[in-house]
Amino acid sequence: MKVTLLTGASSGIGEAWAERLAADKHNLLLVARSEDKLQQLSTYLSGKYGVSVQYIAIDLTKPNADWQIFEETEKRKLTVDCLINNAGIGTAGDFVAAELASELNMIQLNIVALVSLTHRYLKQMRERNSGTVINVASMAAFMPAPFMAAYAASKAFVKSFTEALSEENRPFNIRIMLLCPGATETRFFERANINEQDKKALLGNFTLQTSGMVVEEAMKGLKSNKTVVVSGFTNKIGAKLGAFIPNSVIMKFIAGNARSTFQKTKA
Ligand SMILES: NC(=O)c1ccc[n+]([C@@H]2O[C@H](COP(=O)([O-])OP(=O)(O)OC[C@H]3O[C@@H](n4cnc5c(N)ncnc54)[C@H](OP(=O)(O)O)[C@@H]3O)[C@@H](O)[C@H]2O)c1
Incomplete structure (x- = not known):
């Protein structure tokens, strides 16, 4: 059976994506850690939309998680014809004050798990001469923050990796797309221990998109064969401007309010 494998499906953008794809009659394989949530979502989506929704509850930062998922899809005889690497977490603050373990855990999820799953399933897609991979980066991919x-930096990796793979795989009838959401109302900030004050320092008075809006733009981008989709009008302008304004200027702007919130400088 053909399925879309979607990581980070238990909340936020991933959960919105799961519903949108189920409504479009895609069979799904949902991946995240929260087993209860995945089970509820699978029952709800399969009941409402009449598609097959399976799940694997797993921590993607654990060694060999990609191998366990791969073995499970082989055992269940699932053909992953679309892979959406959406699971990701953020950290914020002064890098020197951060727990090194948290930063490395983030890199493991945002980069290592994404590269590993892509490698496993892209290989099969190449053998079949068809498939789709969607990697979720961020507006943060366009500029040092x-x-x-x-x-x-982890999202800049995802952007560069995905764009390059998209070109590499063009002759093989495989679509590879990058999605770059801007600030979106999800549990992302809470999980990154970013409180309301920190959020204001990082984002100013920026209006957040909903997960539904982000997913709609991704679906439109997919239909119109885009390689890079930036969701939200203001974000699109930001990404374009980012290409012309020197990073030194952008970084001073981003650091602006954030420094007084995150860093105690010596008098
Ligand atoms: N929200 C934003 O402002 C924003 C902006 C730009 C880009 N993004 C990107 O959008 C993607 C989705 O984030 P979101 O905003 O929807 O955040 P979210 O609501 O916090 O969702 C994150 C998802 O990733 C899963 N996850 C986290 N750690 C995991 C792990 N170790 N193993 C397996 N799954 C794990 C979570 O499920 P469990 O906890 O159940 O494991 C959850 O399903 C991320 O790549 C993020 O970087 C978000």
């Missing part, structure tokens, strides 16, 4: 330094 002081006080979210490692997060932005």
